[in-house]
Structure formats: structure tokens, C-alpha cells
Amino acid sequence: MGEEKKNPTLRWKIISGVLTVALVTVSCLYFVGLANKNNNTAANTSSATESVAATTAAAEQTADALSLWTESAPLKTELTNYMKAITDKASPDFIPVERRIAVFDMDGTLCCETDPGYFDHKLLYHRVMEDPDYKDKASAEEKETAAIIKTYFDTGEYPSGLDVKHGTAVATAFKGMTTAEFYDYVKKYRDQPTISYTNMTNGQAFYKPMLQVVDYLQANDFTVYVVSGTDRLITRGLCDGVLNIPFSQMIGSDESLVASNQGEEDGLKYTFTHDDKLITGGEFLIKNLKMNKVSVIEREIGLQPVLCFGNSSGDGAMANYTITNNQYKSGAYLLCCDDLERENGNMKKADKMREDCEKNGWTAVSMKNDWTTIYGDGVTKK
Numbered sequence: 001m002g003e004e005k006k007n008p009t010l011r012w013k014i015i016s017g018v019l020t021v022a023l024v025t026v027s028c029l030y031f032v033g034l035a036n037k038n039n040n041t042a043a044n045t046s047s048a049t050e051s052v053a054a055t056t057a058a059a060e061q062t063a064d065a066l067s068l069w070t071e072s073a074p075l076k077t078e079l080t081n082y083m084k085a086i087t088d089k090a091s092p093d094f095i096p097v098e099r100r101i102a103v104f105d106m107d108g109t110l111c112c113e114t115d116p117g118y119f120d121h122k123l124l125y126h127r128v129m130e131d132p133d134y135k136d137k138a139s140a141e142e143k144e145t146a147a148i149i150k151t152y153f154d155t156g157e158y159p160s161g162l163d164v165k166h167g168t169a170v171a172t173a174f175k176g177m178t179t180a181e182f183y184d185y186v187k188k189y190r191d192q193p194t195i196s197y198t199n200m201t202n203g204q205a206f207y208k209p210m211l212q213v214v215d216y217l218q219a220n221d222f223t224v225y226v227v228s229g230t231d232r233l234i235t236r237g238l239c240d241g242v243l244n245i246p247f248s249q250m251i252g253s254d255e256s257l258v259a260s261n262q263g264e265e266d267g268l269k270y271t272f273t274h275d276d277k278l279i280t281g282g283e284f285l286i287k288n289l290k291m292n293k294v295s296v297i298e299r300e301i302g303l304q305p306v307l308c309f310g311n312s313s314g315d316g317a318m319a320n321y322t323i324t325n326n327q328y329k330s331g332a333y334l335l336c337c338d339d340l341e342r343e344n345g346n347m348k349k350a351d352k353m354r355e356d357c358e359k360n361g362w363t364a365v366s367m368k369n370d371w372t373t374i375y376g377d378g379v380t381k382k
Contacts, residue, residue: 065216068209073370074363075333079213083220086306086329093329097221101305103297103318104214106228106235106252108311109335110243112205112375114344115196116153119238120230121166122202123189125149127173138173145169156346163229167284170231171255175282179233179257182280186237196344200379206242209371210335213309214243225301228252229289229314233280251296253288256281289314294321311335311353319362332362339367342374342381 069076085093086100107113107120115122128138128146138146145165152158174182190203197205214224224245228235232252239250258281262270272278288296294317297305308315308322311334319332334357337343338350345367357364367374 065219066209066212068212068372070370070372073365075213075365075370078331078363079216082329082331083216087220095306095328099303099306099328100217100220100222101225101301101303102217102222102307102309103225103227103301103305103322104210104308105310105312105315105318106226106230106239108337109309109315110206110210110214110226111238112194112197112207112343113311114156114337114346115194115202115205116156116344117149118230119190119202119205120170120234121149121152122195123186123234124166124170124173125153126189126192128169134173142169142173163287163289164284167231167253167255167287170234171280171284172282174255174280177280178277179280182233183237183240186234187240190238196382197375198378198380198382200375203238203242205375207367207371208373208376210309211243214245217307218244222307224249225297225305226250226252227288227293227297227318229287229293231255232288251288251300254285256283256285290317293318297321306330308332309335311337312349313356316356316360320360323361332360333365334362335365335367337367338369339371339374341368343367344381 066076066079085091086095088094104110107118111119124142125146127134128142129135145162146169148159148162148165152162174185177185187203191201194200194202194205217224224243226235226239226243226245226249228251230238230252232250232254235252236247236250239245240247257278258267259270259272259276260279261273261276286292290313293315297318304326305318305322306326306328307330308319310316310319310332315334319334323330323332334353336350336353336357337345338347339345340347350366354364356362
């Protein structure tokens, strides 16, 4: 203190130095703040531009994704609005990716059900009555079932009790095949031409508008399952290469699978060996229809779906399960076979399905009015 009084020049040098440091600090802070402001403005502008672009792209993507649906189709409008809501993190209807689960029936929902009957019924009839390598080995029960199937094809009326008879006959008629051999057999038959339509094979008889729906859901991070009444192995063989869905997400009716050297020994006692192959065991286990579809969804998926697509009373339980007490925004869409020109439609069944949709809160899909095509150009009904 005494030194400062003796040397005023030193005191002013200290004060000047402090002021200089303060001025430099303030200047730096100002320019840093200005730079951040400019960066934030640019970032916000860029973000807004990207958001508008993303919205526009999403709208264009939707238009392209569902291009085979008419503009008046309820599913197209509902599904487009639904997707906007459940994929927006700011929306109260947002659904996490891991809970975006959709279940589809197969016959009559994804592919042709009436040529003049189900694919798996045609496959069994071919195996028992036409396959030169098997028809002479077919059992009396298998031939009896094939005769019932032929009557169903001729009349269009599905006989009571055929579900179990058919499942049992499939299990016995294909007994002893490895799963790979079974898949190959199914794929070979799916390459055969359809009975009721021109310029189309069994494997091409998928509804193109519904394939668009599957693709659209997958593009929005949905996990898609096929939950069919058709035998699981037949479902896999028919859909393989047509749908971009792994076998683990294809669920159907079940038959037994055993080790090739197991014989009659119970599976709880037998151990698979290095010399074994996994083969079909010849026992029909369960028909995956109605309540059985709900049970298998819980067993194999473990989560409630948010979207369901079906076409018959066999899918009603699955549809109701999807939309009942669901913590997420959900919906069920049921196809009505009302196109008598491009498809082997049935107005009685279509009208009944519309009534069921009205009663249960499902959305009806009209093949006639909602689709610009069914199987694509060049395919006609005989």
C-alpha cells in the first residue's frame, strides 16, 4: 500500500491491465454468443427445411406405397393417418418400434382362397390323387378326405369337420419328409398354374394391394407375422421368396416333428443324435383358427398386436384380441370377397363379413371397390 502511494505510475499500469483483460473477455464472449446465435439460426432453418422435406417425402411415399388402392378406400385413408400418428414421437399415439406388431391371415387375406379352394387343400388332393410317386400308397382315410375336398371344390360349400380331417391327412400323407424336402415339395406345386385363373401360378396368386400393405408396414418399422390356418410348413413353403418375412414369423397349424431314428419312443426320453434328421412325424396337432390364433400369438409372439388383417370368421378372435383393451392405438381390417369379375367372389360371404365388421368395430375392405387390381395385368378369371 505504501509502495503504491510512492509510485502512482505502477498503480495506473495495474488498473489499465485489469481493464484491458476485462474488455478482451467481454469482446470474446460477445463474438462467441453471436456465432452460436448464427449457428442456431442456421440449424433451426435447416431442421425446419428437413422437417418439411421429410413430411413431403412421407406423403409421396404413402401415395406410392399404396398406389394399388383407390382413393376412396377406407384402409388407405385410415392407415395413412394411423402411420402419421404412431410414428410421431410428439404424438400421444406414438408407438415404440418394438411394439409395432401386425398379424396377417394368409388364405383370402394375402393370397387366393378360392381356386376353387385353399392352396393347402389343392396340395393334399394332388398328393393323394395325382402324384405318381404317392397316389398308390395313399391310405383309405386320405382318399376319403380327398373326395370330400373335391366335393368342396365343386360346390363351394365347406363341409363341417373338414378342418380336422384335412389336417390329419396332411400329417400322414407327408410323413417322413425332412422339413427341407417338404418345403421343396410345396414350392414345386406352387409353380403349377392356377385352376381358376389364366396366366398365373399358385405362387403368383397373391393379392398385390395386400403385398403393398405389408411393405408399407415394414417400411415404418413394423414386425409382420403371418398367422394362418394352413399348416405351418406349407405356409412357409408358399410364402418363401414372395414375402420378405422370416420363417420364425410364419405361424400355422401344426403337425408333429420327430427324429428320423426315434421310432415310437417318447420325445421326453429320446435324444437327437448325430445320425438323426428332423422329419415330419405323421401326427396332426392343432388347427390354427379362431381362439387358437389368439393363443398362439401369446405363446409365440408374447405381445398384443396393434394391427390385424383377416378375411373370415376364423380370424374374428384374432381381430377382436388386437383391438380389445390395447394400450396402443389399434385397428382390424377384414377383406370382403365381393369381386365377382376378377376373383371367385361370394356375395353371401362378403355381406356377412360386412355385418361382422359393423358389429365388431373392424374396417371392411372391398376387393371390388378398394383395389385397382387384384393379381395384376394379364390375369383373368376363367
